[in-house]
Amino acid sequence: MRFCIQVLFTLSIALTAFVPDAIAQTISKLKVPGLLYAVEVLRDAWGVNHIYAANQHDLFFAQGYCAAKDRLFQFELWRRQANGTMAEIWGPRELQRDLGARLFSFRGNMDKELHHYHPQGKAIILAFTAGVNAYIDQANKHPEQLPAEFLLLHILPGRWTPAIVISRHQGILGNVTAELSIGRSVSAVGEKKVKELLWLHPGNPVLQMDSVVNGQLLSKDILALYNAWRKDPAFTQEDIDKAALAANAGDNTNHPNGCDQNNTAGAAEEGSNNWAVSGSRTASGHALLASDPHRKIALPSLRYIVHLSAPGWNVSGGGEPEIPGVAIGHNEDGAWGITVHQTDAEDLYVYDLNPVHLNQYWYRDNWVNMREIKETIVVKNTGIVSIILRYTQHGPVCFIDSANHKAYALRAAWLETGAAPYLASLRMDQAKDWASFREACSYAYLPALNMVWADKNDHIGWQVTGRIPVRKNFSGLVPVPGDGRYEWAGFLPIKERPHTSNPSKGFIATANEDLIPADFKYPEAMGFTWPDAYRANRLKEILQADNALSIEKMKVLQTDYFSLPARETIPLLQNIRVANPLAQQAKEILLKWNFVMDTASVGAAIYNKWEREMKLQGDSQFIPAAIKGLITLQTTRLNEWLMNPGALFGEDPVRSRNQFLQQTFEMAVYKLQIQLGNNAGLWQFGQDKYKHISFTHPLGDLVSDKWKQQLNTGSLPRGGYGHTVGATGNQDNQGNGASFRYITDTSNWDATVMTNTPGQSGNPESPWYKNLFASWAKDQYFPAYFSKEKINRVTAESVWLIP
Numbered sequence: 001m002r003f004c005i006q007v008l009f010t011l012s013i014a015l016t017a018f019v020p021d022a023i024a025q026t027i028s029k030l031k032v033p034g035l036l037y038a039v040e041v042l043r044d045a046w047g048v049n050h051i052y053a054a055n056q057h058d059l060f061f062a063q064g065y066c067a068a069k070d071r072l073f074q075f076e077l078w079r080r081q082a083n084g085t086m087a088e089i090w091g092p093r094e095l096q097r098d099l100g101a102r103l104f105s106f107r108g109n110m111d112k113e114l115h116h117y118h119p120q121g122k123a124i125i126l127a128f129t130a131g132v133n134a135y136i137d138q139a140n141k142h143p144e145q146l147p148a149e150f151l152l153l154h155i156l157p158g159r160w161t162p163a164i165v166i167s168r169h170q171g172i173l174g175n176v177t178a179e180l181s182i183g184r185s186v187s188a189v190g191e192k193k194v195k196e197l198l199w200l201h202p203g204n205p206v207l208q209m210d211s212v213v214n215g216q217l218l219s220k221d222i223l224a225l226y227n228a229w230r231k232d233p234a235f236t237q238e239d240i241d242k243a244a245l246a247a248n249a250g251d252n253t254n255h256p257n258g259c260d261q262n263n264t265a266g267a268a269e270e271g272s273n274n275w276a277v278s279g280s281r282t283a284s285g286h287a288l289l290a291s292d293p294h295r296k297i298a299l300p301s302l303r304y305i306v307h308l309s310a311p312g313w314n315v316s317g318g319g320e321p322e323i324p325g326v327a328i329g330h331n332e333d334g335a336w337g338i339t340v341h342q343t344d345a346e347d348l349y350v351y352d353l354n355p356v357h358l359n360q361y362w363y364r365d366n367w368v369n370m371r372e373i374k375e376t377i378v379v380k381n382t383g384i385v386s387i388i389l390r391y392t393q394h395g396p397v398c399f400i401d402s403a404n405h406k407a408y409a410l411r412a413a414w415l416e417t418g419a420a421p422y423l424a425s426l427r428m429d430q431a432k433d434w435a436s437f438r439e440a441c442s443y444a445y446l447p448a449l450n451m452v453w454a455d456k457n458d459h460i461g462w463q464v465t466g467r468i469p470v471r472k473n474f475s476g477l478v479p480v481p482g483d484g485r486y487e488w489a490g491f492l493p494i495k496e497r498p499h500t501s502n503p504s505k506g507f508i509a510t511a512n513e514d515l516i517p518a519d520f521k522y523p524e525a526m527g528f529t530w531p532d533a534y535r536a537n538r539l540k541e542i543l544q545a546d547n548a549l550s551i552e553k554m555k556v557l558q559t560d561y562f563s564l565p566a567r568e569t570i571p572l573l574q575n576i577r578v579a580n581p582l583a584q585q586a587k588e589i590l591l592k593w594n595f596v597m598d599t600a601s602v603g604a605a606i607y608n609k610w611e612r613e614m615k616l617q618g619d620s621q622f623i624p625a626a627i628k629g630l631i632t633l634q635t636t637r638l639n640e641w642l643m644n645p646g647a648l649f650g651e652d653p654v655r656s657r658n659q660f661l662q663q664t665f666e667m668a669v670y671k672l673q674i675q676l677g678n679n680a681g682l683w684q685f686g687q688d689k690y691k692h693i694s695f696t697h698p699l700g701d702l703v704s705d706k707w708k709q710q711l712n713t714g715s716l717p718r719g720g721y722g723h724t725v726g727a728t729g730n731q732d733n734q735g736n737g738a739s740f741r742y743i744t745d746t747s748n749w750d751a752t753v754m755t756n757t758p759g760q761s762g763n764p765e766s767p768w769y770k771n772l773f774a775s776w777a778k779d780q781y782f783p784a785y786f787s788k789e790k791i792n793r794v795t796a797e798s799v800w801l802i803p
Contacts, residue, residue, distance in 0.1 A: 081170075176348055
């Protein structure tokens, strides 16, 4: 084990992103109406803006201005998704999305909402949107210089309001899609069978549905509006302005950089790793912290790095560009990181409707009128469409089945005041110690997160955030009647959610696994569905074995490609006979393999294909036909059956298990032959035909080759997969994982390292558009300096924003 770590450690040093010896610096001044005083913006060699302001207003105004400058098209898509105006530009195909956006909009008191996130929350968010609008106003004065997407789509960016910032449309929300899938499955095959297939824990949740809920009716498209609202925008050839495409054809010299986007039960799409280590286990004697959130890998990046400095503020790190503040990072006193903590904050309610008046639902022995809101949506090529949004006691009405007199509504904790994603980070950005950080966490309603903390006084801590309802008489895993018998009994206070401080083992590590303590006092306020724990177990395996941890070793661990599932299952091949010489050769390679999913590894290629085939055939063999597509087997559940075969494999479970292993292995080898050829020596894992990363812009497949070269990236090899700490997803072309990584030493903030991909800017003509792509793909980092002295040495662009 230590030998493997040392090899990776040496590689990490060799691949660390270098600091340029000489940087050509540009200096400029821009007049920006709305500022009170001048703001200095230093852009470093990697594209990160360091913003220095004289006051809070100007700081967040400048953050909004600079972020909009870098990510203008991403901002415009966010704005239209948030306020439900996509159909205005893209026509009837986006009407369902706009309906969903209006239906699931925050409808509470806006002043109370904005003040929740910080004592000066309203002022901060207003300053941020004013900065966004200041840049948009400037950009719209020269539409011919807008980024390429606006020219190709023949649109202009629109102005922002605080309601756009607090939109929940891109949040990690809850489990309603899985809840509906489980309900449909229970209706089809029964509670016992569904529990056998799902990996539910801790406890034994009730999945049997109330007799009032007609399971046969759950097959309708009940969540159509919800799913339309949540999906990524997709463009078609008809959206492209033909004149702009022909006129520019990839010649962008007239666009200077002056104007600087369905769950099944058992599946887990969002992940992350983080850990904090006390000084007792580090080489420096000071606490270290690392965090790498795993989300969609996209162009431009979901994440955006910024350094904010003003009286009362000095914080650096990453977040989403459309949200003020820093979600993951450090200030002068401490550092913090995040991973998703599985939290069931959604429930689907089913109502009986009055056959005479379909706008009335049965609730607590009375017919109750739905609340109605009338709005209009502008639809391109159609005109103005009038809509009626309906709400019950529990929330937005997603679907009305008028033929069967049923309605379905969503109750969601994220529709409550204070649940805008990541905005409570504003309080964390000013935390001074564990107590003040934990207090800030108590305002973080969405998403539900494992927050880890480390400070310069060598204090480390963990606090679960997020609003979770207390359910006294139901599990929350299947739809329930909306007649008043299944109500939430309030919310568990965040400080009562799991937490710890300075554990005796000297470290805290989380990777989305089940972290509910055995003696947790609130079983009625916890979830039952969790991702596989392989990443978490690997983290603990490494951290507990080393008392001299360092930032360099953190890099190695954050990009670790060791597969624990492979170490579990490959020994089962010892006694498996395979039929042909190539399969025998592949078996011998795998039995000698070191379980590391490295880019050059043939063993990694064989194992990855085999694990995929086992999952594919496991779903086919063990999931009844009636619920295929509703439930997928988790790797942990399948591996449990493989390690200890039982009745599912029939009367002779060991023989049947071995037959399953043989057939899936031979099929995996056959598929590798088709994909990579007959020479096993050429089956290395990381290559264009197999595991790689290639970013395609949302418009990248709809334009000429010259445009494609500008909008898209090339292809680079990747290692790892979904169950390695260096998580790279389970697709050949990496679709999710850590686009942003962060590691820091609390004794020296200038030792912090970060990475992002493909670049800080979303403007295809910017030098910061894909400048980080190659280094990120090679698992390199860049120094994220905090002191102005160090930042000045690597400044590539100095801009003064002048009132």
